[in-house]
Amino acid sequence: MSRGPFTFYEFFAGGGMARVGLGPRWSCLFANDFDPVKAATYRANFTDAADHLREGDVWRLGVADLPGQADVAWASSPCQDFSLAGARAGLAGGRSSAFYGFWRLMEALGAEGRGPRTIVIENVSGLLTSHGGADFAAVGEALASQGYRFGALEIDAAAFTPQSRPRVFIIATRDPIPAALVGDSPWRTRAVRAAAGRLPPHLAGRWIDWACPAPPARNADLAAILEDDAAVAWHPPDRTDRWLALMSPLHRARLEAARARGERTVGGVFRRMRIENGAKVQRAEVRLDGLAGCLRTPRGGSSRQVIVVVDQGQVRTRLLTPREAARLMGLPDAYVLPKSATAGLHVAGDGVAAPVVRWLAETILEPLLAAPAAIAAE
Ligand SMILES: C[S@@+](CC[C@H](N)C(=O)[O-])C[C@H]1O[C@@H](n2cnc3c(N)ncnc32)[C@H](O)[C@@H]1O
Incomplete structure (x- = not known):
């Protein structure tokens, strides 16, 4: 109290x-x-x-x-x-x-x-x-x-x-x-x-x-707030491939550069509508600057943030978890989240x-x- x-x-x-x-x-x-x-x-x-x-x-x-x-x-x-x-x-x-x-x-x-x-x-x-x-x-x-x-x-x-x-x-x-x-x-x-x-x-x-x-300068980046790789559900390779296929050449190049560096790199992937050659195109855009994009209040899975991890030449993707969203809001791990993932993301994203x-x-x-x-x- x-x-x-x-x-x-x-x-x-x-x-x-x-x-x-x-x-x-x-x-x-x-x-x-x-x-x-x-x-x-x-x-x-x-x-x-x-x-x-x-x-x-x-x-x-x-x-x-x-x-x-x-x-x-x-x-x-x-x-x-x-x-x-x-x-x-x-x-x-x-x-x-x-x-x-x-x-x-x-x-x-x-x-x-x-x-x-x-x-x-x-x-x-x-x-x-x-x-x-x-x-x-x-x-x-x-x-x-x-x-x-x-x-x-x-x-x-x-x-x-x-x-x-x-x-x-x-x-x-x-x-x-x-x-x-x-x-x-x-x-x-x-x-x-x-x-x-x-x-x-x-x-x-x-x-x-x-x-x-x-x-004082922040000392944690996106990689620091992620749950253990073994504790989260990764997308199957074909789903990751679909995300990669949605990327523009510029964003693919960013990932390729990270792959070439060899070290573990963590980023966020976001769906965006872009106009290309006069037509609306759905794109996946990746940011690798150590920040997640602004959390929102998803009603379902489609608007959840996607995490991309490039490690030892391999690219893997998965959804951001509610606990990670809570950490991004600066909440301690003792903070109790709703059982449903969508509700957890909603509570965190609205805060x-x-x-x-x-x-x-x-x-x-x-x-x-x-x-x-x-x-x-x-
Ligand atoms: C932007 S969120 C603020 C969340 C809060 N600051 C936090 O950190 O979790 C706005 C909140 O207002 C609540 N709300 C919206 N309209 C309301 C109303 N008419 N009466 C009471 N609560 C309302 C929503 O349920 C939501 O939780």
């Missing part, structure tokens, strides 16, 4: 990866998700879940369900409508409007004088640009209406774990901000600066340049990378929340 000095609500909790990242210094006062598999996974991992996990639609919650006043409300609201790959329905779109189901609770807490001191909103990077920046401004408007100042960071989980996974983190606070927490950050990417630049003056005036440093949450907690949230006491004591 977590009994740390900092408290939080976890909205859109999924498998509880924000909680894993926040760690033992944080006590969860309340968690919510409407997906039965996610809720079961949350319960399997947090023995105190019965105290505070409410399984159900965020729109069905009332302010009375939320105990006390939390230091942080964490909200990884559904990303479908923001996704660059999706229809860009934006905040007004059906599923992302779950954000407003969350937001009306923040307003109601504010009316009772119990608004969280800090709010973190995590989403896909498309939130920075969808509808020409209108969605990002809408989030800023909501935050400003409750007296929050805010800033955003675009963090690729690849800095922490071997998975390319850029996400935007909006951190909003009503607390006084220590000067040390304001300044440069490698995560204030061009897209973040452009999004901030598009804000209307009354929101721009509430902007915070969070000073969040880069972490927030735990080490990114930890880094934000360490570099911004914990110093910020500890600051008023420190200022008062001076």
Whole structure:
């Protein structure tokens, strides 16, 4: 049971990866998700879940369900409508409007004088640009209406774990901000600066340049998180051959070069539609830079990531396992996954990378929340 000095609500909790990242210094006062598999996974991992996990639609919650006043409300609201790959329905779109189901609770807490001191909103990077920046401004408007100042960071989980996974983190606070927490950050990417630049003056005036440093260099690549070769099911040779046949000459050449080097090389293979000579062609593309591609939420086997291993002149392929997906999210092997592989991949693929949450907690949230006491004591 977590009994740390900092408290939080976890909205859109999924498998509880924000909680894993926040760690033992944080006590969860309340968690919510409407997906039965996610809720079961949350319960399997947090023995105190019965105290505070409410399984159900965020729109069905009332302010009375939320105990006390939390230091942080964490909200990884559904990303479908923001996704660059999706229809860009934006905040007004059906599923992302779950954000407003969350937001009306923040307003109601504010009316009772119990608004969280800090709010973190995590989403896909498309939130920075969808509808020409209108969605990002809408989030800023909501935050400003409750007296929050805010800033955003675009963090690729690849800095922490071997998975390319850029996400935007909006951190909003009503607390006084220590000067040390304001300044440069490698995560204030061009897209973040452009999004901030598009804000209307009354929101721009509430902007915070969070000073969040880069972490020490990552020391694990994709090969380091794989399960033992003997413990996984490899594709039969004809299935591997089908993957190779889908590759363009450039990607085949990459594999051939790895084969010629002789040393063990691990990579990810992804299906992509490409236009070649005016026609759509399905291609398999391989990346051998030590990173997995961004995990997604597969409904079946066809969209699962494929691992390719070149070793001693031989090329083998297989599907990424749920445990490997969990490792790519920075979860410890003690994390309990659903029994079904598809469900396990879904829980992992929908989550927030735990080490990114930890880094934000360490570099911004914990110093910020500890600051008023420190200022008062001076
Ligand atoms: C992007 S995922 C966040 C996952 C979580 N941060 C984690 O690390 O596992 C969004 C979550 O919101 C949940 N969700 C979507 N709409 C919801 C709603 N209306 N009410 C409650 N939960 C909802 C989904 O089931 C999903 O688990």
